[in-house]
Amino acid sequence: MPPRYRYEEIADDLRQRIDAGEFPPGSRLPSRRELTVQYEVTEPVIDRAMQILRVLGVTETLAGVGVFVRDDAPSGS
Incomplete structure (x- = not known):
């Protein structure tokens, strides 16, 4: 598996936090x-x-x- 860039890791982490409800739709x-x-x-x-x-x-x-976060954001799962 190739190494990942830090920005990819951050995007994934934020996506997981959004999916977990930490940042619900419409939130900043x-x-x-x-x-x-x-x-x-x-x-x-x-x-x-x-x-x-x-x-x-x-x-x-x-x-x-x-x-x-978009109201119609696709889920990452």
Whole structure:
């Protein structure tokens, strides 16, 4: 199994937390700054993780407001 990038691990962790109900549909995810501290990574790493979640249809970004869990987000299970 090839090594995984840190941003992939973070995206997976956030996805699991969303699926577990920690971040229910419509809720706002922590800010980029909060996530960099929590995961001990740089902002570009968080940006890539957020991009994965957005492409998968799990989140949507409202410019200047934040990243939110979509009401119709597909389940990761």
